[in-house]
Amino acid sequence: MSMEYKDSTEYKNSTEDKNSGDVKNSGEKKGFFARLKEGLNKTRNNIVNGIDSVFNGFSAIDDEFYEELEEILIMGDIGVNATSDILQRLKKQVKEQHIKEPAACKQLLIDSIREQMQVGETAYDFEKKQSVILVIGVNGVGKTTSVGKLAGILKDQGRKVLIAAADTFRAAAGEQLAGWANRAGVDMIGGAEGSDPASVVFDAVNAAKARHVDVLLCDTAGRLHNKKNLMEELKKINRIIDREFPDAHRENLVVLDGTTGQNALAQAREFGEAAELTGIILTKMDGTAKGGIAVAIQSELNVPVKYIGVGEDMEDLQKFDPEQFVNALFDGKTEEE
CATH class of the missing domain: 1.20.120.140 (SRP54, nucleotide-binding domain)
Known part of the structure; x- marks a missing residue:
């Protein structure tokens, strides 16, 4: 049985306390390029x-x-x-x-x-179409926070967003995502801990259709009892979306931890066996010595990096800009400096 969290106050108090410093320090915070440059x-x-x-x-x-x-x-x-x-x-x-x-x-x-590292002209078509975005990746890479931040980005573009909290295996994953949904100002469909993730996605897809949602963002489990079960679960979720929402534009974004270098590439290949990957969200690029992985990924997988993360705050996830990345890597200057 799925549960729904609207823009309620259920999670507001804890998230407001936790993030109260964001507003206070926002004036002092460096711009994205400066943080990317520092992180590299x-x-x-x-x-x-x-x-x-x-x-x-x-x-x-x-x-x-x-x-x-x-x-x-x-x-x-x-x-x-x-x-x-x-x-x-x-x-x-x-x-x-x-x-x-x-x-x-x-x-x-x-x-x-x-x-x-060129991304391609059609990489962000999902922003303009009715879309279902499946976000996948192992635990600990920043998958759930990336879903929350992406919801915020799309909401700011005027899109109607719904989140499906289909990571029902990790303790408190739903609560964490509900906090992010609240910050982004979007609704969320979730399930009880240990419930069937595919049933959560089924309910969320039907809610998205009924409410004429522009973008359905699905968080998924990063670990089951074994890798085979995890991959089968992803295939099952994909089949449900294909069957229940055949006209929706599909995106399968894999979240990779930029600090893990070539291991991130191996993870992406494994997930690529269960779902046709359309893009990469590369997180934790603030302070990694392995930032070269951003260059490797597209060539090795023929899948573009679409978003890059350099911190914990909502605005710390942004679209990947090859020009900006190379300038930051080679100590280049932009108008921001």
């Missing part, structure tokens, strides 16, 4: 300093020069496939432009990395 300090030390040493340490562009660059990019979690694509593009441009000095092709490398 460790990644910058991991990748950019090494790249600079290659460009400054070599007098000629030769095989050894490219091998050094390759090693630094792979060690920086940019991944084998992405590194190969980036260096192939770089070699082609160096040849076409008759570049001889290593330092002269640094900007070409930066542009090549940026090109590797």
Whole structure:
């Protein structure tokens, strides 16, 4: 049996107390780009300093020069496939432009990395259509908070949003999500702890249709008794949505922890076996040395990073902007500074 939480005061007191500091300190808080740039300090030390040493340490562009660059990019979690694509593009441009000095092709490398992360024009079509967004990922990556923040983003765009709290296996997951739903100002359909997640999604889908909701956001379990059960549960939920809401635009977003590097990639591949992934939400990018994973993901999975998170507050999740990310990574400047 599912339960519904409206914009009630049920969770308001605790969430208002907990987040009262957000308002007080909002004037002092840095902008998103400044926080992203600060958060990528460790990644910058991991990748950019090494790249600079290659460009400054070599007098000629030769095989050894490219091998050094390759090693630094792979060690920086940019991944084998992405590194190969980036260096192939770089070699082609160096040849076409008759570049001889290593330092002269640094900007070409930066542009090549940026090109590797383009999101695509249709990536955010779900914002304009009646959509069901399934948010998946293991426990501890920031999945539930990402659902709450995404609800806030869509609500601010004037969309009518409903949340389905289908993570019925983790203790207090529903209560945590209800707090986020309250902050975002949206309704939520939930279930008792241990109840069938698919039944919660079934009820939420029918409520979304009846209320003419623009976007239904479904939080899902990050862990069951074993991996096979978890994947089967996701497939079951997908079948219900396909059957009950066939005309809805579908999004399957996997939430990955940016601090886990290549492990995040392995998780995404596993979830990709149970659901056709359409995008990545990359969290905890404030302070990771493995930020290069943002570059690797699209090349390795052919799935774009759509959102990036740099903190705990509602506004700390934003659309992924490759230009902004590369500027932050390579210590670039924007108008904000």
